[in-house]
Amino acid sequence: MSLAALTRLQLGLAVRKADHLERRRLLLDGAQGAHVTINGQRVISFCSNDYLGLAADPALVQAAHAALDQCGVGAGAAHLITGHHRFHHDFEAAFAHFVGKPAALLFSTGYMANLSVLTALCDRHSEVFADKLNHASLVDAAKLSGASFTRFRHHDLAQLEGQLERSTAQEKMIVSDLVFSMDGDLARVDALLDLAERYDAWLYLDDAHGFGILNDGRGGLTERARASDRVIYLATLGKAAGVSGAAVAAHPSVIDWLLQTARPYVYTTASPPLLAACLLESLRQIEAGEARRERLRSHILHLREGLVGLKIGTLMPSDTPIQPLLIGTNADAMQVSRSLLQRGLLVPAIRTPTVQLNTARLRITLSAAHSADDVAQLIAALHEAV
Ligand SMILES: *Cc1c(COP(=O)(O)O)cnc(C)c1O
Numbered sequence: 526m527s528l529a530a531l532t533r534l535q536l537g538l539a540v541r542k543a544d545h546l547e548r549r550r551l552l553l554d555g556a557q558g559a560h561v562t563i564n565g566q567r568v569i570s571f572c573s574n575d576y577l578g579l580a581a582d583p584a585l586v587q588a589a590h591a592a593l594d595q596c597g598v599g600a601g602a603a604h605l606i607t608g609h610h611r612f613h614h615d616f617e618a619a620f621a622h623f624v625g626k627p628a629a630l631l632f633s634t635g636y637m638a639n640l641s642v643l644t645a646l647c648d649r650h651s652e653v654f655a656d657k658l659n660h661a662s663l664v665d666a667a668k669l670s671g672a673s674f675t676r677f678r679h680h681d682l683a684q685l686e687g688q689l690e691r692s693t694a695q696e697k698m699i700v701s702d703l704v705f706s707m708d709g710d711l712a713r714v715d716a717l718l719d720l721a722e723r724y725d726a727w728l729y730l731d732d733a734h735g736f737g738i739l740n741d742g743r744g745g746l747t748e749r750a751r752a753s754d755r756v757i758y759l760a761t762l763g764k765a766a767g768v769s770g771a772a773v774a775a776h777p778s779v780i781d782w783l784l785q786t787a788r789p790y791v792y793t794t795a796s797p798p799l800l801a802a803c804l805l806e807s808l809r810q811i812e813a814g815e816a817r818r819e820r821l822r823s824h825i826l827h828l829r830e831g832l833v834g835l836k837i838g839t840l841m842p843s844d845t846p847i848q849p850l851l852i853g854t855n856a857d858a859m860q861v862s863r864s865l866l867q868r869g870l871l872v873p874a875i876r877t878p879t880v881q882l883n884t885a886r887l888r889i890t891l892s893a894a895h896s897a898d899d900v901a902q903l904i905a906a907l908h909e910a911v
Contacts, residue, residue: 545855546876556581559894561871568871569899571889576846577737577817578894579767579810585803592802600795605784608795612802617772619808624736624743625751626758626774630783631804633796635733635761635771639666641787642729642757642773643700647672652694654685654726656701658708661879663700663731672698679705682716689724697726703745704734707880707888709843711735714747721755729757734847737765738818742811766807769800817893821846824891824900831904837861837911838887849875850887850907858885864910870903 541547554562557580561570579585592612602608613631621629632638643666647653651672655663658679667674673694677685689697699721701712712730721728728750735745742765750756754776762770773783783790810817828848832840838852838861852858858874865872865887875888891900 545859546878551871559892559896559899563871566866566869568866568869569895569902571870571872571891571895571903573892574734574764574890575767575894576734576765576821576890576892577767577811577814578892579737579765579807582767582810584810585767585806588803588806589799592799596798596802598797598799600797602795603791603793604795605791610795610798610801612798612805613795616801616804616808619805620760620772621774623808623812624746624758624760624774626776628777628780629772629774630780630790631796631801632771632773632790633793634769635731635759635763636662636665637789637793638759638761638771638773639663639731640669640789641783642759643667643670643672643698644789645783645787646670646727646757646779647696647698649673650694651696651698652692654688654692654697654699656680656705656712658705659700659702660706660731660733663702667700672696679708680710680713682713682720685717686720686723689720689726692724697724698729699726700729701731702734703730703732704739704845704847706734706847707849707875707886708841709734709845709847709849710841711745711845714745714750718747718750718753718756722753727755727757728753729759731759731761733759733761733764733771734845736760736762737811737814738821738846742814742818762804762807766804766811768803768807770796770804820893821891824893824895824897827897827900828889828891828904831900832907835907837907841886846891848889848891850889852885852887853883855885858887861907861910862887865903865906868902868906870906872903 551563600608617629639662647670649671653667653672655676657676675688703712732744739745757775838850841849855876862874872887876885
């Protein structure tokens with residue numbers, strides 16, 4: 526690399542820092558949970574996606590120990606060579622059954638699953654229609670697919686319909702987060718499905734934040750969407766499920782096509798089978814998880830009631846564990862986040878470019894692992910913050 530290129534990087538880093546956009550990693554010791562040690566400080570964490578408190582659950586830890594003794598650590602090969610273990614296979618069947626779809630495929634991460642679905646099902650003859658607030662991995666996947674990429678304003682289905690009407694693409698795919706990751710609101714699944722049917726499009730729904738939570742844990746699909754061959758469903762498994770990976774559920778021919786052609790599936794080592802064993806246990810915990818979901822619902826109500834009349838920001842409308850507190854500028858959001866941290870409460874600021882200019886926010890996430898007192902402490906600290 527020439528020295529000039531290195532200087533440009535250093536300049537770029539300095540600009541990010543001056544714009545309050547510099548990203549730094551917090552250092553976690555011990556297990557993930559509601560109470561964690563971050564940079565050596567004990568804090569109450571309101572920022573993980575471990576919504577059900579399963580990431581360090583004893584039943585999952587035990588499943589990991591048991592599987593480790595049976596199958597070791599590494600998968601050793603890609604799924605299509607010798608890496609496809611019975612644990613992976615059993616999880617796929619159990620997952621498909623649970624979410625009410627005929628078949629499923631397990632991926633190492635949600636990012637890779639999104640790359641797989643869009644690049645395998647779309648090409649330069651396709652058009653992808655995407656809600657503007659979709660997750661970054663869906664944007665990257667659409668671009669990589671070579672399809673023309675058309676975005677519609679958040680929830681603006683009239684605009685989407687106009688775009689579908691004008692499209693001359695051979696294949697159309699409507700793509701949406703099911704629960705929007707920075708806002709906590711839900712896609713209008715049946716209305717999207719109506720449009721997909723009217724214009725003969727696929728409907729791909731990324732339910733990273735709804736699986737394990739909505740509809741007794743089965744995720745945000747409606748009954749019609751479960752039954753529709755044109756709906757392709759993604760759940761990521763590192764959030765409420767508490768483990769790692771992602772699963773796509775769809776018509777068996779879609780799943781077979783992904784298995785045959787999705788490059789991020791074919792050309793990568795299978796995830797460690799012990800993780801799939803943990804996922805099987807996680808699925809059991811999610812199915813029997815009504816008490817966890819009830820605790821989570823009561824925390825959401827408690828927080829929303831407690832923050833009525835707050836001066837420094839406004840809670841955005843959301844019934845999910847994602848409860849964003851809109852602040853405004855990057856600098857103000859950072860300031861509130863820092864003052865909370867001084868009181869032992871970890872709530873990171875989400876800034877541009879992740880969200881639009883002047884909509885910087887604290888992305889508060891709640892978990893069944895929190896106690897009512899944890900939530901009460903956050904409410905009190907926010908009322909005292911300036
Ligand atoms: C987290 C997330 C992903 C990526 O999933 P990983 O398993 O973390 O790679 C994809 N889509 C959405 C909406 C997400 O929130």
